[in-house]
Amino acid sequence: MSNRREVPGIREYEGPAGGWGALRATAQAIRLQMETIKAPITLMRTNQPDGFDCPGCAWPDKEHRSTFQFCENGAKAVTWEATTKRVTPEFFAANTVTSLLQRSDFELEDQGRLTHPLVYDRATDTFRAVEWDAAFRRIGEILQGLAPEQVEFYTSGRASNEAAYLYQLFAREYGTNNFPDCSNMCHEPTSVGLPQSIGIGKGTVSLEDFDACDLILSIGHNPGTNHPRMMGTLHEASRRNVPIIVFNPLRERALERFADPQNWVEMATYGSTRIASTYFQVNAGGDAAALKGIMKALLAMEADQGGVLDRDFIAAHTTGFEAFAADLDATTWEDIEKASGLKRADLEQVAIAYAKAKATIVTYGMGITQHNKGTANVRLIADLLLLRGNFGKPGAGICPLRGHSNVQGNRTVGITEKPSEAFLKQMDETFGLQLPRQHGHDAVQAMQAMVDGRAKALICLGGNFAVALPDPGQAFPAMGRLDLSVHIGTKLNRTHLLVAKETFLFPCLGRTELDVQETGPQSVTVEDSMSMVHASAGKLAPASEHLRSEPAIVAGIARATLPASKVPWQELVADYDRIRDLIDKTVPGFEAFNERIRQPGGFRLPLPPTERQWHTPSGKAEFSVYGGVHEDAEVLGGENVLRLITIRSHDQYNTTIYAMDDRYRGVFGRRDVLFMNEADMAAQGLEHGDLVELETLVPGRPLRLAGLTAIAYGIAQGSVAAYYPEANVLVPLDYIDKESGTPSYKSIPVRVRRAAAA
Ligand SMILES: Nc1nc2c(c(=O)[nH]1)N[C@H]1C(S)=C(S)[C@@H](COP(=O)(O)OP(=O)(O)OC[C@H]3O[C@@H](n4cnc5c(=O)[nH]c(N)nc54)[C@H](O)[C@@H]3O)O[C@H]1N2
Ligand SMILES: Nc1nc2c(c(=O)[nH]1)N[C@H]1C(S)=C(S)[C@@H](COP(=O)(O)OP(=O)(O)OC[C@H]3O[C@@H](n4cnc5c(=O)[nH]c(N)nc54)[C@H](O)[C@@H]3O)O[C@H]1N2
Ligand SMILES: [Mo]
Secondary structure, three states, X not given: OOOOOOOOOEOOOOOOEEHHXXXXXXXXXXXXXXXXXHHHHHHHOEOOOOOEOOOOOOOOOOOOOOOOOOOHHHHHHHHHHOOOOEEOHHHHHHOOHHHHOOOOHHHHHHOOEEOOOEEEEOOOOEEEEOOHHHHHHHHHHHHHOOOHHHEEEEEOOOOOHHHHHHHHHHHHHHOOOOOOEHHHHOOHHHHHHHHHHHOOOOOOOOHHHHHHOOEEEEEOOOHHHHOHHHHHHHHHHHHOOOOEEEEOOEOOHHHHEEEOOOOHHHHHOOOOEEOOOEEEOOOOOOHHHHHHHHHHHHHHHHHHHOOOOOHHHHHHHEEOHHHHHHHHHHOOHHHHHHHHOOOHHHHHHHHHHHHHOOOEEEEEXXXXXXXXXXXXXXXXXXXXXXXXXXXXXXXXXXXEOOOOOOHHHHXXXXXXXXXXXXXXXHHHHHHOOOOOOOOOOOHHHHHHHHHHOOOOEEEEEOOOHHHHOOOHHHXXXXXXXXXXXXXXXXXXXXXXXXXXXXXXXXXXXXXXXXXXXXXXXXXXXXXXXXXEEEEEOOOEOOOOOOOEOHHHHHHHHHHHHOOOOOOOHHHHHHOHHHHHHHHHHHOOOOOOHHHHHOOOOOEEOOOHHHHOOOOOOOOOEEOOOOOOHHHHHHXXXXXXXXXXXXXXXXXXXXXXXXXXXXXXXXXXXXOOEEEEOHHHHHHOOOOOOOEEEEEEOOOOOOOEEEEEXXXXXXXXXXXXXXXXXHHHHHOOOOOEOOOOOOEOOOOEEEEEEEOOOO
16 A cells, blocks of 8 residues: 555545545535525425425434434535536527537536526527526427327436326327436346335335344445445444445445444544454345355255244245255356355355344345346345345335435336326326336437437436437437437536537426425425335425426426317416325325325335235245356456446535545545555556556447546455446446346446557
């Protein structure tokens, strides 16, 4: 370490995650984005009973009714939206789209909040202000001239239940199930895998379960950055001496030690609490092997001494155990060790800890889902829990860390390309419609349709579609070939600028802002990671008088497109209670929605596995078989092949870059780095600070990225990591988990070379 050369912007972060560093960073974020006066008031209203739901993440709040939970990245998300910066028609008049495309993603969003509805003017290559109604009329005309299956309706998971419900109703009445959404790039393996295993595609634990568990396995997520309020929960569990076993190729500071800014003793003494009791640096893409290793060891212990498996539970509540056990038997330790990068003895220790625990929770995130075997990974986690009956008892269950703050709710109210017949039937009856049955496109399929020219129009309810998806070399030009693109957003981003023949950009209200409609101020609802539905009401004056709410914009497009619509769009927008009444009628679990949402804290949607009810075809929980470990071992062991992980920095929200630091990983003022294991660097003849080039080793289009600086980091040997979205140029569009369609953003086989000298 000591004789390593100095690399600009790279220095080890000594402190724990959280603590004073987080308080300082919060103050800084507030100073940069807004008047200091407004900020504390806004932040105090985050996740309060009469306030708005934090747009940062989907972790629930124990105290959704009392104290404000400090969260650095929640504060960044709020201040980023509540900024006083504005991007006005004057700015657009002075800057051509071509020139704006030269700016970085950070600079684009940093211009501030959009203030006016805008239309692209090809003659001047600029956006100019347009009247709302004129814009709706033109969009309606274009959509009327297209076949519904030529139109893609994208949703990013920030939209409220009310907006998302109207959106799916509009697109389906128009005639398509093309609903690409951010979930397709995120937790789709959860939505596809868990229903097969336990009958529902959602997590089964509540916050109270974390108080009752006696073991936590944390696999492939980085809560210090992405779910900071979860750190309070992990901190408490650690202080109760609950072992927390971590599987992550990268050493993530927050999973090592954390100082809780709410804990005044810890803060005053500069103390911190260990989070991981054991930290396994599994190979990128090696979790399936690791999970199978743990389960193989469990079965061996059961054979030796008995009393390890919950035999009664397995007999009464599951099917498929025999085939599952036979497959574990046939999987060799040699392959498991090679594919996981972990030692048999270590995995046996995990099995022992698991066998001892009365109630276990497994938490997981993108490190599990964003692989070409994401669905298999999710199912293996469910298998592990099933072996000891860790469903439907206090302190136990599965805990997927959801992404966007309402991505789960969007799904619940109908944003899906594969709607169930029961849902469509209910919709048909309620609205007197005959909605389309044919399944639509997910995110990758939508982009493929755009690349092939089958799709002609793209409507985006939020997000940064083209930048979030793989392979911008294909995605960006495809945007330009569309007849129409329409974006509903709060801030300018690159996808907006990849203009089609005609492009509209609509500014909407954010979560923090007051939404007044005909009948007065409105609230919306969201669903968190633990299936709690609660109300959210912004209080700030809107960023501009021209903003409209997402439901109002969706209704405006719908009315212009479907003049003979059977849906009373205007009436629904006048009072969101009316939208909720429709959700109540058409989506199971929302009975008496308006009444229950008015109770503090909201209500929980039904989760049958918590009552040991399994809505699978067999009526039981189902074990899975994943036969790919041998193949994984071969691929992961390939010579000079490294596995690229694309990750988020601490100063980033998906494609939104707040600032250029990644404090806990010791990266400051830059993002152009490649995290590498020292042994891999030595093997390639590289030194800390060398410029490198990467090449993707998947057959198909050649994909390369130059200009990264390799830095030595605590990452599993054989794995390398770079930041998303920059590294998306290396991700093939068709290198996906076949079951869920999710891109393999976290295990791209690559070769790394020293860059030719400049
Ligand atoms: N501040 C902030 N909050 C966010 C977001 C944000 O960008 N910024 N994004 C939101 C969204 S949409 C989402 S989906 C979530 C994302 O939250 P996370 O699931 O935490 O997502 P990532 O940061 O992409 O990466 C997760 C972790 O997986 C590890 N990992 C990578 N590959 C593997 C592997 O093969 N195996 C294992 N075991 N681990 C692996 C990485 O080292 C990293 O620590 O956060 C949400 N919250
Ligand atoms: N390589 C790689 N790629 C990835 C990932 C990865 O880990 N690696 N992660 C994937 C994941 S998990 C996800 S979820 C996707 C994210 O994909 P998206 O959800 O499409 O992207 P975001 O960056 O969250 O979208 C940011 C934009 O949303 C708009 N916005 C913000 N707030 C609001 C609002 O309240 N309403 C509306 N209408 N618009 C708003 C703003 O205009 C902002 O520019 O990216 C995926 N892409
Ligand atoms: Mo996500």
